[in-house]
Amino acid sequence: MGIFSKSKVNPPPTSTDYVGGSDQSPDLVITEQGIERSEAEDAEKGGINQAHRPHHVDPEAERRVVRKLDWRVPPLVATLYLLAFLDRSNIGNARIAGMTKDLKLGSGNRYTWLLNIFYISYIIFEVFVIMWKIVPPHMWAAFCVLGWGLAATLQATTTTWAGEMACRFFLGFFEAGYGPGIPYLLSFFYLRHELGLRIGLFFSAAPLATTFAGALAYGITSGHAHIASWRLLFLVEGLPTLVMAPIAYFFLPDTPEKASFLTEDEKLISKARGVRQVGDSVRVGGIDWKDVGRALLDIKCWFTALMYFSCNVSFSSLPVFLPTILTEMGFSAINSQGLTAPPYFLSFLITILSTWIADRTQQRGYTIVFLSIIGGVGYVILAASKGVGARYFGVYLAAAGIFPCIANILPWVLNNQGSDTRRGVGIALLNLIGQCGPLLGTNIYPTRDGPRYVKGLSVCAAFMFFNGFLAISLRILLAWENKKLDQKYGPKGAQQDVIEFGTGVGEENYGANYRYVL
Numbered sequence: 001m002g003i004f005s006k007s008k009v010n011p012p013p014t015s016t017d018y019v020g021g022s023d024q025s026p027d028l029v030i031t032e033q034g035i036e037r038s039e040a041e042d043a044e045k046g047g048i049n050q051a052h053r054p055h056h057v058d059p060e061a062e063r064r065v066v067r068k069l070d071w072r073v074p075p076l077v078a079t080l081y082l083l084a085f086l087d088r089s090n091i092g093n094a095r096i097a098g099m100t101k102d103l104k105l106g107s108g109n110r111y112t113w114l115l116n117i118f119y120i121s122y123i124i125f126e127v128f129v130i131m132w133k134i135v136p137p138h139m140w141a142a143f144c145v146l147g148w149g150l151a152a153t154l155q156a157t158t159t160t161w162a163g164e165m166a167c168r169f170f171l172g173f174f175e176a177g178y179g180p181g182i183p184y185l186l187s188f189f190y191l192r193h194e195l196g197l198r199i200g201l202f203f204s205a206a207p208l209a210t211t212f213a214g215a216l217a218y219g220i221t222s223g224h225a226h227i228a229s230w231r232l233l234f235l236v237e238g239l240p241t242l243v244m245a246p247i248a249y250f251f252l253p254d255t256p257e258k259a260s261f262l263t264e265d266e267k268l269i270s271k272a273r274g275v276r277q278v279g280d281s282v283r284v285g286g287i288d289w290k291d292v293g294r295a296l297l298d299i300k301c302w303f304t305a306l307m308y309f310s311c312n313v314s315f316s317s318l319p320v321f322l323p324t325i326l327t328e329m330g331f332s333a334i335n336s337q338g339l340t341a342p343p344y345f346l347s348f349l350i351t352i353l354s355t356w357i358a359d360r361t362q363q364r365g366y367t368i369v370f371l372s373i374i375g376g377v378g379y380v381i382l383a384a385s386k387g388v389g390a391r392y393f394g395v396y397l398a399a400a401g402i403f404p405c406i407a408n409i410l411p412w413v414l415n416n417q418g419s420d421t422r423r424g425v426g427i428a429l430l431n432l433i434g435q436c437g438p439l440l441g442t443n444i445y446p447t448r449d450g451p452r453y454v455k456g457l458s459v460c461a462a463f464m465f466f467n468g469f470l471a472i473s474l475r476i477l478l479a480w481e482n483k484k485l486d487q488k489y490g491p492k493g494a495q496q497d498v499i500e501f502g503t504g505v506g507e508e509n510y511g512a513n514y515r516y517v518l
Helices: 015-019 033-044 059-089 091-102 110-124 126-134 137-157 161-175 179-186 195-203 205-221 229-251 264-278 289-296 299-328 333-339 341-361 364-384 388-415 420-434 437-441 454-489
Strands: none
Touching: 059 091, 059 137, 059 161, 059 179, 059 195, 059 205, 059 229, 059 264, 091 110, 091 205, 091 229, 091 299, 110 126, 110 161, 110 437, 126 137, 126 179, 126 420, 137 161, 137 229, 179 195, 179 388, 179 420, 195 205, 195 341, 195 388, 205 229, 205 341, 205 388, 289 420, 299 333, 299 364, 299 388, 299 420, 299 437, 299 454, 333 341, 341 364, 341 388, 364 388, 364 454, 388 420, 388 454, 437 454
């Protein structure tokens, strides 16, 4: 760890060490606001100058700050992502609820183009991820939420394929500014070894949204409303997003130090954590263009981008085609909506559990390999089996592998880049390359391949196994680079870094004690 002064002392443990039962209270010296606060307190107590006395941060107080953040930040960003995923993927449910007939989607590749146009705009505007570092996050989040909420709701009013295409384009435009940047935003709030679980909590909203979509679509399409079921589906799932826009504006903190739910002492602890991370507490602002170039030339960024691409081939296609696959397995349209829910709820649970295990063990590579094999086997069963029971079991395995894989890839990118700018570029590149996967994934289930869709399912299986190969290859590379760092600096912890406030040097930035997470 380190201190925030120019005197060299033993570094305190991380907050994960505290949880492990450390009996020592670390001394974190805050050279700006912390010292000024101490001097003011000393003046009230008789003017004794203790500016050089360490500012003690009790481990329990730090855990209390993390718990407060956990109750406010991940639930809010996860709720917004749940709505985003719901709004982008409910087109699969709308398709079998009458939209195909009303908008005349049966001719040509019209439905496929509705899927493609979303991802085309999503890819084009991936650069929006860097806006989280430039624009105050609460303002940027509210802008994005309001935009995609309008686009999602207006789908209920369209009467032509062209109108639906326009809605899907703007849906992708605004969603591109939100979801891809949230893991980067969370890295401003949490330490390196806390981040994976929080990203898992955020990303678990994707399978939960799909669970919710199936159950909600089942309820809506089984009724007899005065308007078409698919239009009611878009209304019911789009309007809540509009309500959340002002909530995002007023309740999403830009940084821990600006969180209204923290006391002044707790904000001071949050500032100390920020300095511990990167040597400074100011995280929102400009970018380092040299680090942009370094990140683009870093092969590790390209490994994770290709992994994300591989997962997205399956991730994007399963929610929008699963209702159709189940229908053609012999289930009614209404039952198909309901049967999509259980596999995704299992995936929701595994997403949280796997990221927690990876955080505890610091073994993201092995976790991703294991999950990739599970997903790949699920797709093999779907492609090879003819029995309804076996194929439905394959759906469980496929969902249990895909979503948790992505939830573990996202923190792996952030864990293995040594500056805020490089972490931001890593996430941007991840999404720029990775979001091309859906362009393939949404085109491998042509109607003529029904009812078994062997080709599309086989392609998804191959990409899941390829993802596992990339994960183990990247892990080998990271282990090799860690050995080189050990040779250069000695074993981790042998060099006690001195962290000076405002230098941009912290334990999560490149330095003698920086090591890659395997």
